Amino acid sequence: MKRIVNIICSDKSLYAGSILIGIIIIFSLTGPLLSPYNYSSQNLSEALQSPSISHPLGTDYYGRDVLARIMHGGQITLGIALLATTIAVLTGIIIGLISAFVGGWLDRILMRLVDIMLGFPKLFIILLVIGMGYSSIGLIILFLAIFSWMEIARIVRSEVLVIREQLYIKSAEAIGLRRRRIIFIHILPNVMGTIIVSSVLLISTLILIESSISFLGLGVQPPNASWGTILTEGRIDPIGTWWISVFSGIFIIAAIIGFNLIGDGLRNILDPKFTENT
Amino acid sequence: MQAGTTASKTLLQIQDLRIVYQQKNTFFTADQTVHAVNGVSFSIRQGESFAIVGRSGCGKTSIAMSALGFVKPSAGAISFMGENIWQLNRKDLRQLRPLIQPVFQDYGNSLNPRMTVNKIITEALRTQPNDRTQSDAVIQLLDSVGLDSGIRLRFPHQLSGGQKQRINIARALALNPKLLILDEPVSSQDLSAGVKLIELLNSLKQTYELSYLLISHNLSTVRLLSDRIAIMKDGVFIERGPAETLLQHPSDNYTKELIDASNLTNLSKTEQA
Amino acid sequence: MISIILKRALDSVPTIIIGITLTFLIVHLAPGDPGIRFLDPSQPTEIQQVIQKRFGLNEPLHVQYWNWVKRILFHFDFGNSFYNGKPSSEVLRSALLPTILLASCALIFALITGILLGILAATRSNTFTDRTITMTMMFFFSTPAFWLGIMFLGVFSIQLGWLPSSHLTSLYHDQLNTIGRFTDYIQHLLLPVLTLGLPLAATFFRYIRSGVIEALRSDYILGARARGIGYKKILFQYCLKNSLLPIISLLGVIIPALLSGAVIVEVIFSLPGMGRTMVTAVFGRDYPIILAAGTLAFFAVVAGNMIADITYSIIDPRIRYQTRKNS
Numbered sequence: 022m023k024r025i026v027n028i029i030c031s032d033k034s035l036y037a038g039s040i041l042i043g044i045i046i047i048f049s050l051t052g053p054l055l056s057p058y059n060y061s062s063q064n065l066s067e068a069l070q071s072p073s074i075s076h077p078l079g080t081d082y083y084g085r086d087v088l089a090r091i092m093h094g095g096q097i098t099l100g101i102a103l104l105a106t107t108i109a110v111l112t113g114i115i116i117g118l119i120s121a122f123v124g125g126w127l128d129r130i131l132m133r134l135v136d137i138m139l140g141f142p143k144l145f146i147i148l149l150v151i152g153m154g155y156s157s158i159g160l161i162i163l164f165l166a167i168f169s170w171m172e173i174a175r176i177v178r179s180e181v182l183v184i185r186e187q188l189y190i191k192s193a194e195a196i197g198l199r200r201r202r203i204i205f206i207h208i209l210p211n212v213m214g215t216i217i218v219s220s221v222l223l224i225s226t227l228i229l230i231e232s233s234i235s236f237l238g239l240g241v242q243p244p245n246a247s248w249g250t251i252l253t254e255g256r257i258d259p260i261g262t263w264w265i266s267v268f269s270g271i272f273i274i275a276a277i278i279g280f281n282l283i284g285d286g287l288r289n290i291l292d293p294k295f296t297e298n299t
Numbered sequence: 300m301q302a303g304t305t306a307s308k309t310l311l312q313i314q315d316l317r318i319v320y321q322q323k324n325t326f327f328t329a330d331q332t333v334h335a336v337n338g339v340s341f342s343i344r345q346g347e348s349f350a351i352v353g354r355s356g357c358g359k360t361s362i363a364m365s366a367l368g369f370v371k372p373s374a375g376a377i378s379f380m381g382e383n384i385w386q387l388n389r390k391d392l393r394q395l396r397p398l399i400q401p402v403f404q405d406y407g408n409s410l411n412p413r414m415t416v417n418k419i420i421t422e423a424l425r426t427q428p429n430d431r432t433q434s435d436a437v438i439q440l441l442d443s444v445g446l447d448s449g450i451r452l453r454f455p456h457q458l459s460g461g462q463k464q465r466i467n468i469a470r471a472l473a474l475n476p477k478l479l480i481l482d483e484p485v486s487s488q489d490l491s492a493g494v495k496l497i498e499l500l501n502s503l504k505q506t507y508e509l510s511y512l513l514i515s516h517n518l519s520t521v522r523l524l525s526d527r528i529a530i531m532k533d534g535v536f537i538e539r540g541p542a543e544t545l546l547q548h549p550s551d552n553y554t555k556e557l558i559d560a561s562n563l564t565n566l567s568k569t570e571q572a
Numbered sequence: 573m574i575s576i577i578l579k580r581a582l583d584s585v586p587t588i589i590i591g592i593t594l595t596f597l598i599v600h601l602a603p604g605d606p607g608i609r610f611l612d613p614s615q616p617t618e619i620q621q622v623i624q625k626r627f628g629l630n631e632p633l634h635v636q637y638w639n640w641v642k643r644i645l646f647h648f649d650f651g652n653s654f655y656n657g658k659p660s661s662e663v664l665r666s667a668l669l670p671t672i673l674l675a676s677c678a679l680i681f682a683l684i685t686g687i688l689l690g691i692l693a694a695t696r697s698n699t700f701t702d703r704t705i706t707m708t709m710m711f712f713f714s715t716p717a718f719w720l721g722i723m724f725l726g727v728f729s730i731q732l733g734w735l736p737s738s739h740l741t742s743l744y745h746d747q748l749n750t751i752g753r754f755t756d757y758i759q760h761l762l763l764p765v766l767t768l769g770l771p772l773a774a775t776f777f778r779y780i781r782s783g784v785i786e787a788l789r790s791d792y793i794l795g796a797r798a799r800g801i802g803y804k805k806i807l808f809q810y811c812l813k814n815s816l817l818p819i820i821s822l823l824g825v826i827i828p829a830l831l832s833g834a835v836i837v838e839v840i841f842s843l844p845g846m847g848r849t850m851v852t853a854v855f856g857r858d859y860p861i862i863l864a865a866g867t868l869a870f871f872a873v874v875a876g877n878m879i880a881d882i883t884y885s886i887i888d889p890r891i892r893y894q895t896r897k898n899s
Contacts, residue, residue: 192403
């Protein structure tokens with residue numbers, strides 16, 4: 022634990038990003054417990070109030086408290102992004118490892134698949150799948166993951182191919198270690214840094230895609246609300262109901278900036294060459 | 300030369316080894332083939348040390364990699380203690396491997412940067428049935444390569460080049476090997492350190508009943524370690540013989556060049572000092 | 573050169589085939605029946621079947637697929653829209669212009685802004701100017717297009733009333749003279765282009781800034797300066813050229829991203845482009861339009877990748893006559 026804190030403090034971007042994301046997570050998790058309002062309870066007599074003391078971020082068309090909705094939306098948005106990233110990263114690691122170790126025709130087929138899927142216009146295809154009626158939260162997570170594992174797989178494969186040629190791997194082989202041990206004890210830990218950096222950056226990409234889809238009205242459906250769903254409600258009258266779009270948008274931006282900062286910071290720590298330039 | 304040696308005494312036997320690298324090129328250009336090793340035969344008997352000397356790119360490292368089971372020969376046979384290592388299944392190969400241990404030239408890169416010295420050596424010890432307790436064994440191994448036991452908890456990047464190389468040797472010794480393959484054992488060190496290392500390797504050879512296969516571009520360093528020397532050029536041995544004979548009466552011009560390049564006098568002086 | 577183009581073209585065939593097949597499957601395997609949408613649910617099933625038959629939706633999937641492919645290959649016919657009965661190719665052709673206009677203007681804007689600000693920040697690295705620009709760009713880099721779009725719309729169109737809020741042209745566009753029409757386009761495109769272009773400019777900015785900083789430190793630049801070559805020449809000729817390489821290789825990723833972004837921007841600003849047509853079609857289950865738009869999107873992305881590769885091989889002499897790895 023102490024070591025983790027030391028690492029976080031060693032880089033400015035990482036420090037700022039961790040604090041930002043920490044605040045957003047705590048806010049989303051504990052907020053609904055403290056707030057007097059429920060994210061979905063309607064009160065038409067209080068509809069469309071601008072920010073006030075009783076509703077710090079105002080209310081929406083149905084008189085729902087925007088703050089309570091944003092806190093709930095944080096759980097949904099971050100939950101979707103984190104789960105989809107986890108699935109995508111695990112898939113990417115497994116496929117990358119298979120590709121690197123089995124090699125031959127399987128490697129060629131898998132990498133061809135990666136190439137093809139990387140060429141897909143991501144938002145278009147996810148929009149299509151979700152728009153065609155698969156819009157439950159579980160399926161959104163699944164589809165986000167299905168179209169996001171390729172970069173990780175490619176990174177894992179190429180890193181493994183490089184590391185496998187390192188002499189300490191040859192030495193481990195010469196010692197007579199089992200292949201499983203070589204992969205999990207000697208190779209994977211040395212690839213992990215790169216994987217973590219791209220996973221963190223993937224989280225922010227997925228937050229962006231999910232909120233874009235929800236913004237178009239195709240993603241997270243009422244009564245549930247992600248930040249994108251909330252934001253789109255304020256679209257009808259961006260000036261008269263500015264607080265709906267502005268505040269939910271700020272949270273989306275803050276989360277994306279936060280994860281980008283963490284990603285940049287981790288990259289700086291792992292690759293000293295990068296530090297001087299960014 | 301192999302005629303006189305009996306099978307029981309021969310440790311490593313290499314017959315007519317050929318290694319060809321296929322360089323797969325793009326869709327529109329032709330494939331290229333590189334003949335790295337072009338028909339090489341030799342054997343190493345128990346307790347003997349054999350050196351292959353040649354400039355970089357002559358194919359000497361390919362021979363070593365092939366004997367270690369990393370690079371598949373295109374033709375020829377490599378047998379170790381009577382077993383053709385390229386015909387063994389994966390399990391049998393894994394059991395044979397500890398007996399042939401490499402000490403690579405790039406010894407810094409041969410240690411996993413994320414493991415402590417203790418872990419590196421323990422990992423090797425664990426593959427062997429051991430009666431000593433492991434921490435004792437680690438200390439004893441470090442001691443036998445002339446390192447202080449306090450070094451155990453360090454990571455590779457906290458060690459000097461010489462220390463890393465000795466850790467590599469200690470790790471190899473942990474497996475009770477019969478043959479050590481040493482790639483440029485003394486190339487990148489200053490002279491006095493080199494002499495110490497040569498002494499260490501010679502004494503280890505006695506204590507652990509080792510055989511050496513030495514790979515080097517420098518005649519002077521291998522001369523004090525090897526019984527027989529082969530000179531390699533463009534994938535073949537152009538001259539071979541007992542170390543001293545070869546050095547004093549080289550018959551090939553290329554060998555003479557190498558001897559001149561090795562600056563033998565230098566080391567002899569340090570020896571006397 | 574020609575061999576590179578040929579190879580890339582061959583390489584992209586599977587992408588297109590798999591892409592459009594997948595699109596077809598997603599559309600046709602989706603739950604729900606477009607036929608039902610025209611009908612009162614209380615209507616007898618016979619009428620439903622008649623409608624299904626008219627659209628060819630009652631045949632087995634592989635037959636539908638084969639018919640669809642055949643029509644495209646031999647007649648360049650993507651089928652007619654379920655709604656207004658117009659041929660899909662015609663619907664898309666009219667939607668293509670706004671999207672191409674929007675995307676290319678945004679790309680040009682982003683390149684110019686990104687390069688200029690990148691050089692400015694790099695030459696003044698770690699000063700107040702650099703930090704301000706970098707922070708602003710970090711903000712735009714992380715800002716979703718839809719948020720930026722809504723804010724622009726609210727402030728500049730609704731609150732200040734400076735710029736029109738929707739469509740590509742004004743109602744009286746046809747009555748204007750050439751200059752009038754031109755300004756009309758600019759007024760309508762300014763906000764959408766900014767919305768789409770600013771996040772992209774931020775991406776370019778990051779690459780240019782770090783690339784130029786790195787180049788300025790490298791030995792060959794120091795050497796050039798020592799030989800007395802002018803600072804401006806060094807900056808724009810030596811540093812910039814090297815920093816542009818990663819951006820060109822990024823083009824393969826940028827083109828799909830531009831198309832994705834265009835969807836959002838067109839929806840916000842009600843531009844009659846591809847993206848908006850797509851979203852309307854998805855909402856309305858207009859199968860022929862979805863499939864045609866999907867096919868076009870895949871072709872656009874593949875073409876973008878090819879352009880990126882070819883540009884790259886022209887600019888970087890090291891990889892000329894050789895194909896790039898991993899692509």
